[in-house]
Structure formats: C-alpha cells, structure tokens
Amino acid sequence: MKNIFPQNTLVSRKDRTKIKNHESCVLWFTGFSGSGKSTIANRVEERLNKEYEIHTYLLDGDNIRSGLNTDLGFSESDRVENIRRIGEVCKLFYDAGLIVLTAFISPFVADRNFVRSSLPENSFIEIFVDCPLEVCEKRDPKGLYSKVRKGEIKEFTGIDSPYQAPLSPEVIINSATLSIEECSDQVIKYLVNTHKLGK
Numbered sequence: 001m002k003n004i005f006p007q008n009t010l011v012s013r014k015d016r017t018k019i020k021n022h023e024s025c026v027l028w029f030t031g032f033s034g035s036g037k038s039t040i041a042n043r044v045e046e047r048l049n050k051e052y053e054i055h056t057y058l059l060d061g062d063n064i065r066s067g068l069n070t071d072l073g074f075s076e077s078d079r080v081e082n083i084r085r086i087g088e089v090c091k092l093f094y095d096a097g098l099i100v101l102t103a104f105i106s107p108f109v110a111d112r113n114f115v116r117s118s119l120p121e122n123s124f125i126e127i128f129v130d131c132p133l134e135v136c137e138k139r140d141p142k143g144l145y146s147k148v149r150k151g152e153i154k155e156f157t158g159i160d161s162p163y164q165a166p167l168s169p170e171v172i173i174n175s176a177t178l179s180i181e182e183c184s185d186q187v188i189k190y191l192v193n194t195h196k197l198g199k
Contacts, residue, residue, distance in 0.1 A: 015095030021053050022198035025120060026090045027101045027187065029066035030112060030166060031129030032158050033144055034136030036183065037103040040129060043184040045101050052197050057093050059086060061104045074155050080111055087115035094119060100197070107163040122194070126169040127187060133158045135176045 019022055019095045027044065029037040038060055048054040065072065069085060072078040083106050093100035106112050116124040136158070137145040148156045155161045171190050191197050 001081060013095045016095075017023070020097050020198075022052075022054050022099070023123075023196045024094045025098045025099055025123045025191075025196050026094055026115075027099065027125050027127060027199065028090075028106070028112065028115065029101065029103045029127045029129055030169075031131060031175075032133055032136045032163060033105060034139045034141055035129040035131035036173075036180070037105075039128045039180055040173065040175065040183045040187070041101045043101040043180050044187045046118075047184055047188060047193075053174055054099055054197060055097065055102060058100045058101045058103070059089060059093075062101075064089075066106075073107075074161075076161070077153075079107065081175055083108075083111040083115065087118055090115065091118060094123060099191075102185045104156050107157045109164040109167060112166070125171065125190070126166050127171040127173060128166045128169040129173050129183075130165075132176045143182050 013024060027041070031037050041058055041060070043071065045056045046057045048056050064086060065082070066176060068089070069082050072082050086102060086106075090100050090102060104129050112126060116126070140146055144156065145159075146154060147153045148159050157163045172188055175183055175185055178186075
C-alpha cells in the first residue's frame with residue numbers, strides 16, 4: 001500500500017514473553033456449531049489463568065461478530081474476511097506475549113492455513129473439536145439447527161454450507177464422548193509437553 005510505513009517498536013515479543021515467563025501462541029479451536037468449542041476454550045483459559053497464572057485472551061465467534069465484524073454476514077466471502085480479520089487480531093495478541101484462544105467454526109482449510117502461515121512456526125496450534133453433526137444438532141445450544149431446519153437460516157455450516165475438517169491438527173478432541181474437564185486436559189497436556197507454559 002502506498003504511503004504506509006509500519007513503525008518498528010523498541011519492545012519486542014521476546015521482551016514481553018520474558019516478563020510473562022511463558023511463551024505466546026494461538027490456540028485455534030475449530031469445529032461445528034454445538035461441538036463445544038467455546039465451552040472447552042473457556043475452561044482451558046480458566047485453568048491457564050488460575051492454575052498456571054498465564055496471561056491469556058479468548059476470542060469467541062459471536063463476540064467478535066457483535067463488535068469488530070458486525071458488518072459481515074455468512075456468505076462464503078464474508079466468512080473468509082471474518083477469519084482474515086480474526087487472524088490479524090491473533091497476531092497482535094501473539095506479539096503482545098499472550099496465549100490467545102479462539103473459538104470459531106472457521107470452516108475452510110485454506111483460511112485456517114492462512115492464519116497459520118502468518119505466524120511463526122509452532123505458534124499456531126489447531127485444535128479440532130471433533131463432534132458428529134448429528135450430536136451437535138441434538139445439543140443445539142443456541143437453537144440454530146432448529147431454525148435451519150425451519151428454513152429461517154441459510155448457508156449454515158454442515159447443512160447447506162461446507163465444513164472442511166483439519167488435515168493435520170495438533171490436537172483432536174472427541175467432545176461427543178469426553179467431559180469438558182477431559183477435553184481441557186488434552187489441551188493443557190499439549191501445552192505442557194511443548195513447553196509453552198514456561199517453567
């Protein structure tokens with residue numbers, strides 16, 4: 001872009017993480033609506049905060065669409081732009097030295113890979129909340145599937161809009177059979193094993 005000159009800052013991500021005593025990274029929860037993404041991400045953040053004193057921030061799909069992305073709908077192009085903007089926000093939180101958790105359906109492989117490619121290697125952790133569509137629809141915590149079946153919502157992921165499952169996620173959570181605590185254990189264990197939580 002013309003006449004844009006990014007400012008170099010004197011404090012780096014390394015400086016910020018040194019103060020925090022832990023690594024920054026992006027925990028990207030993806031899966032169908034009703035799979036448990038938000039619930040699991042919330043529990044993981046709570047545990048990181050209370051048990052490990054980790055600096056975190058949780059970005060949730062509906063919250064982002066209630067503010068930053070109120071101008072976007074649910075067409076394929078709007079979904080792509082939704083994830084692009086979220087990826088940019090993730091980069092800022094990552095640079096700030098936080099562990100940022102995201103809970104978005106993010107249905108397209110290319111969009112998730114785009115966010116991954118915009119971050120340093122090993123800092124994007126894709127967490128596939130793997131739950132069969134029929135289980136998600138039975139749960140229907142927000143009543144969305146019911147509205148879809150009545151024809152009140154169009155272009156809904158898994159029904160009349162595609163969902164592309166991750167090809168090689170760092171973590172796979174079977175939320176149809178595991179408790180929330182067991183799901184959060186998987187994520188915490190991954191972070192411990194990859195030394196993201198510091199000393």
